[in-house]
Amino acid sequence: MKMLDLxxxxxxxxxxxxxxxxxxxxxxxxxxxxxxxAVLLAALIGLPLGAMLALAExxxxxxxxxxxxxxxxLPPVVVGxxxxxxxxxxGPMGRFGLLFTPSAMVVAQTVLVLPIVAALSRQVVAxxxxxxxxxxxxxxxxxxxxxxxxxxDGRFSLLTAVLAGFGRACAEVGAVMIVxxxxxxxxxxxTTAIALETSKGDLPLALGLGIILIGLVTVVNAAVFLVxxxxxxxxx
Amino acid sequence: xxxxxxxxxxxxxxGIGFGIEGRTLLGGIxxxxxxxxxxxVLGPNGAGKSLLLRICHGLLRPTEGTLRxxxxxxxxxxxxxxxxxAMVFQRPVLLRRSALANIRYVLxxxxxxxxxxxxxxxxxxxxxxxxxLADRPARVLSGGEQQRLALARAWxxxxxxxxxxxxxxxxxxxxxxxxxxxxxxFHAAGAKIVMTTHDLGQARRLADEVVxxxxxxxxxxxxxxxxxxxxxxxxxxxxxxxxxxC
Numbered sequence: 001m002k003m004l005d006l007x008x009x010x011x012x013x014x015x016x017x018x019x020x021x022x023x024x025x026x027x028x029x030x031x032x033x034x035x036x037x038a039v040l041l042a043a044l045i046g047l048p049l050g051a052m053l054a055l056a057e058x059x060x061x062x063x064x065x066x067x068x069x070x071x072x073x074l075p076p077v078v079v080g081x082x083x084x085x086x087x088x089x090x091g092p093m094g095r096f097g098l099l100f101t102p103s104a105m106v107v108a109q110t111v112l113v114l115p116i117v118a119a120l121s122r123q124v125v126a127x128x129x130x131x132x133x134x135x136x137x138x139x140x141x142x143x144x145x146x147x148x149x150x151x152x153d154g155r156f157s158l159l160t161a162v163l164a165g166f167g168r169a170c171a172e173v174g175a176v177m178i179v180x181x182x183x184x185x186x187x188x189x190x191t192t193a194i195a196l197e198t199s200k201g202d203l204p205l206a207l208g209l210g211i212i213l214i215g216l217v218t219v220v221n222a223a224v225f226l227v228x229x230x231x232x233x234x235x236x
Numbered sequence: 237x238x239x240x241x242x243x244x245x246x247x248x249x250x251g252i253g254f255g256i257e258g259r260t261l262l263g264g265i266x267x268x269x270x271x272x273x274x275x276x277v278l279g280p281n282g283a284g285k286s287l288l289l290r291i292c293h294g295l296l297r298p299t300e301g302t303l304r305x306x307x308x309x310x311x312x313x314x315x316x317x318x319x320x321x322a323m324v325f326q327r328p329v330l331l332r333r334s335a336l337a338n339i340r341y342v343l344x345x346x347x348x349x350x351x352x353x354x355x356x357x358x359x360x361x362x363x364x365x366x367x368x369l370a371d372r373p374a375r376v377l378s379g380g381e382q383q384r385l386a387l388a389r390a391w392x393x394x395x396x397x398x399x400x401x402x403x404x405x406x407x408x409x410x411x412x413x414x415x416x417x418x419x420x421x422f423h424a425a426g427a428k429i430v431m432t433t434h435d436l437g438q439a440r441r442l443a444d445e446v447v448x449x450x451x452x453x454x455x456x457x458x459x460x461x462x463x464x465x466x467x468x469x470x471x472x473x474x475x476x477x478x479x480x481x482c
Contacts, residue, residue, distance in 0.1 A: 131329060132329050132331075134290075134295055134325065134329070135325065135328075135329035137295055138293060138295060138322070138323045138325075139342055139345055139389075140318045140319060140345060141345055145345065149331065149341075152332075152333075153331055153332045153333075155332075234373060234376070235332045235333075235373045235375055235376070236332065236373055236374075236375025236376040
C-alpha cells in the first residue's frame with residue numbers, strides 16, 4: 001500500500017466519524033448493546049458468585065476458584081465455538097433458534113466476561129472481609145447481609161472489575177464472529193466489521209470504527225477512574 | 237426491645253484455653269464476670285488480653301474449657317447472647333457510608349422498626365457529640381470521631397456488656413478523654429464494661445476490678461483499689477513497678 005492511500009484512508013475515516021455515518025452508527029450501537037448486555041448479565045451473576053466464593057466454605061471451593069481464575073484468559077474463539085455448538089440446530093439449545101442473532105452474541109460474551117467479574121470480585125470481597133470480618137461478626141450480621149455489605153463497600157473496586165469485563169467484551173472478535181456470523185445490519189459489531197472491511201480493503205470504515213472503539217474504551221475507563229478517585233477521596 | 241431476662245451476665249469461664257498449632261496462648265482461665273461493674277484486663281504485651289476479650293465476645297472459640305452466660309439458670313439462646321453484647325476495637329471498622337448510615341445499619345441488624353431508625357440513630361450520635369457529623373462519610377472522620385462513632389454504634393445495641401480492646405491506644409489525650417466519658421455513659425446505663433488497656437492511669441480512673449494476665453495465665457483478680465495499692469501477685473507488683481514481666 002502506498003503512503004498516499006493510507007493518509008487518504010485516514011482522512012476518510014475521520015470524515016466518517018465526524019459525519020456520524022449512519023451505517024457506522026448502527027454498528028456502534030449494536031456493539032454497545034451486545035457488550036453492555038453481556039457485562040450486565042455477567043455482573044448480575046458474577047458479583048454474588050465472587051462474594052460467595054470469598055465468604056462461603058465448601059468442599060471443592062479451591063478448585064472452583066482456580067478454575068474461574070484460569071477462565072479469565074479463555075480464548076474468545078474457543079468460547080465462540082462452544083456456544084456455537086450449544087446453540088446450533090443440533091445442539092442442546094438449538095430449538096431456541098438463537099444462533100446468528102445478537103442474543104447468541106450476548107451469551108458468548110457473558111461467558112467470556114463472567115470469569116473476570118467473578119474472579120476480581122472474589123478478590124475484592126476477600127480483602128474486605130479480612131478488614132471487616134471481626135466487626136461484622138461482632139455485630140451479628142447474617143451471611144446474606146455480610147455479602148451485600150461487602151459488595152456495597154467494595155463498589156468502587158468492583159466497578160473497575162466490571163469495567164475490565166466491558167473492555168474485554170468490546171475488544172473481542174472471535175466469539176461474536178462465530179456465533180453472530182457478522183451479518184450486515186443484524187450481527188455486525190465494530191470488531192467483526194473491522195476484520196471484514198480490512199480483508200475487503202475498505203480501510204476508511206475499518207479505521208473509523210477502530211478510532212471509535214479505542215475512543216470509547218478510553219472514555220469509559222477514564223470516567224470510571226475519575227469517579228472512583230473522587231468517591232474514594234470523599235468516602236475514604 | 238429487650239427480651240424478658242434482665243441481663244445475660246454473669247459470664248463464667250471455666251478452664252478456658254486457646255492454642256494454635258500446638259502453642260498455648262491462653263490456658264486455665266477461670267473467671268466470673270458480674271454485671272454492672274467495670275473490669276479492666278491488664279497485663280504485658282502478649283499476655284493474652286485481646287484473646288481473652290475475643291473469646292468472651294464469641295469471636296474466637298476456645299480450644300479448651302467452657303464459657304457460660306447467664307449463671308446457673310437455664311442456658312440462654314445463642315441469639316440472645318449475641319444481641320446483647322457489643323465490642324469496640326482498637327481501630328474501629330466503619331462502613332463506607334455516612335456516620336448516620338453506620339448507626340442505621342446496626343439498627344437494621346437488631347430489627348428495630350425502620351420508622352424509628354433516624355430518631356434513635358440521631359439520639360446516639362448526639363449523645364457522643366457527633367450530631368453535626370451525621371451526614372459526613374464515616375471513613376473521613378478523625379480517629380477520635382471514628383472511635384466515638386463506634387461507641388455510638390455499640391450504644392444503640394443497648395448491650396448488657398461492652399467489650400473494649402484498647403480503645404484509646406491510637407488516640408490523643410482529648411479524644412481519649414471523650415472515650416472515657418463515653419465509657420462512663422455505658423456504665424451509668426448499667427452496662428458491664430470489660431476493657432483492656434496499656435494505660436495504667438486510665439486503668440486507675442476506670443477500673444472497679446482488675447483482671448491481671450501474664451503469659452496466657454490468669455494471675456490475679458482483685459478489686460481495683462487493692463490491686464493498685466498492693467497487688468497480691470509478684471507479677472502484678474512487678475508490672476505496676478514498670479518492670480519487665482514475661
